[in-house]
Amino acid sequence: MGIHSSKNKLCSLFEAVSQIEDGSLIAVGGNLSAREPMAIIREMICQGKHDMHNIGGAHGIDVDLMCAGGVLKKVQNSYVGFEADFGLAPNYRRLVEQGRIESQDTDCVAILTQLRASVFGVPFMPMPLVKGTDILKLNQEFKTMMCPYTDEEISILPALKPDWAIIHAHKSDKKGNIRLFPPYFSDLLVVEASRNAIVSVEEIVSEKEMDRIGANIPYYEVTAVVEVPFGAHPTSCYPDYSYDREHISEYMKLAKQGEATFEAKYLDKYVRNLKDHQIYIDLVGGKEGLSKLTKWNEDHGTWKRLLMPSAA
């Protein structure tokens, strides 16, 4: 991590994202369709960020959208897809199959172990032996050694220190003390392991309020904070809102129709040429339309319908 001692981290989405250099090693918070920093990702696409190398565990629309938006050169993830929900990630799949994006498939355990080497300030981490998997052919930097203490063969993985962590969280004060509510996934680790972190939050609160609720990411690990309500949309940000399955369904439909359609009907409409995040919010239903996502906890029937519109 880097130490960011400033007591004022507040900035605009544009200012925060413009600090990310092209070609950076980036790590994205959240997981799958949950609490992805989608507003930050959309801004990266708008600013034409490119040649980024993404590392992470199991992800979905965040990585797929960065692939389509020209942000990524290399994807070093353990999983990129939409599970039983929507299946394969169309843009990621297409660009990897065309050889336009390099995929270095890895493993959830490996990535987190490598991030922890960075946290501990050591060049590599040992772990119990891993062998036999072709994932080792794609990750030739994973090696084995004889343990100098026990004389058993162990695996060693080099540290990974992302240049930028990007996460979406619930609350921050202006200093950048962050309160993240469960599920945490690996976000605390991702931030601690990275040189810099941009955090978009649902709400900026006073330092007094942050004292009351308690922070769980220290401000000095955070480079920049941006207030972006619904900043994880169309992924979820519980307890504030569930994911927007209808929107993701539209995304999937367009992405499966190929690059030209996705460019014209998704990227141009929902990502590029938008003056600010408010325009996006209005496009996807406005505060009123999105309020259905915030009512997930009214009862189990409501929650079920959000997760499977055809469910009773």
Next chain:
Amino acid sequence: MSSNGIDYYTVDELMATCMARTIKEGNTVYNAVAVPLPFTAIMLASKTHAPNSIFWGGLLAGVNPRPPFLPQTSGDSVMLYHANPVLHAHHIYDLAMRGELDRIFFSGAQIDKYGNLNNTLIGSLDNIRIKLPGGAGASHLACLARNYTIWSIRHEATLSGKGKKIFTFVDQVDFVTTVGHKTPEGTREEWGLRGGGPDLVVTNLGTFDFEPETHLMRLKTMHPGLTREEILESTGFEPVLSDSIAETPPPTREEVEIIRETDPMETRKLGFSPETLAKRFDF
């Protein structure tokens, strides 16, 4: 619990029961990505024969969740319902590294005769024909967990455009995402891996274990109404066959009732072929 009105079961329910029975009382169990059927099995075990099993509900890392229904995307907070405490993803991997994870469930776009699984790519590294999503934690956790259960809802042969048979169960996977018992490079024992590997394969047609001497998949039971020939026609290699192969033990009515209560949206049925789901087995 009364099980009135439960007069039949379906293949997904039979599979969930077979998978649940691989969890023993007091086991530690994990499962994360793309897994409605294992979630069903894990919840079933914890509500029946393994009430003291310990389960971390996916990447959300909540301890012993009691979800009111099962989601299609495993990272949804429904998998945190009544979970306490909520940890961080690496806590579960640490436990696996310590050798304290008893069981996990893995599937594969391709599954070979030694139990190797492919979720990375179809084709080769030089010529990727289909990029699959990836194995998530299934590469490293398969080396660490005490055992794992393989499951597949696509034990079948389909025809390619050129009329060639395409199998999920193949002689050799295109890419070893998850190591079973043996690859061209050696065996689990030779390498000295901590985990014992797969001990049961549960499919929509039957169950398999592995012959200890050869590490080959061995047909153990057939689901009701199926013949050996039908299973072999759907399998791209010759599994070990014993003289007597039993019928898969059915679920109890109580197990079926718990499955339907646990998964009212029937996410466990996602991905099965309609013909498979249409089969009903009467009690």
